[in-house]
Amino acid sequence: MRIPFLDKRRRAEESERISAAYPDGAGAAALFSECELLRDQAERVGVVLDDTPESLNALDQLLPRWRDDPEAMPWLGTDAGLYLGTVLVATIGGAHWHRRDDGQPVVVLDSGRELDVVEEGVGWATNGVPELSSVYAEVSAP
Known part of the structure; x- marks a missing residue:
């Protein structure tokens, strides 16, 4: 059962826990890249998630x-968004993780644009759009 105000509270508490454990951001990026549920689903059908x-x-x-x-x-949508963010941070110069005031992890591009990757991932998991590769292509275009 999803209760919106509890989900927000849980995400904020999780974000605070991550920030306290990994103040430099590098550990948070490692934690975000885990995406266990998504990696498990992908592995079951032979898809390798190599951060590309x-x-x-x-x-x-x-x-x-x-x-x-x-x-x-x-949960899978959240993992998909965090994985999208992991690929963006790993492959696009200047892209980095940032935690908004509401606790939501976002990717900030060199241009200053903030991308709510979790929202993108949930949309992908729920409706199939936007495709993750399309988001990447749009964000990485010069």
Whole structure:
């Protein structure tokens, strides 16, 4: 059962825990890149998540079997967003993680643009759009 105000509180508490444990941001990036549920789903069908743009395309090709499990879907969407952010930070110069005042992790690009990758991931998991590879292509275009 999803209760919106509890979800926000949980995310804020988790973000505070991450920030306290990893004040330099590098540890938070490592924690965000774990994406256990997404990596497990991908591994089951032979998709390797190697933190590259190509792996985002491979994720876009998966059959969305997780949509049959309404409890897992938001978690998978969060993982997908964090994985998208991991690929962005790993491959786009100047991109870095930032925690907004509300606790939400976002990726900030060199231009100053802030991308709510979790929101993008939840949209992908729920509706299939935007495709993760499309978000990457749009953000990485010069």
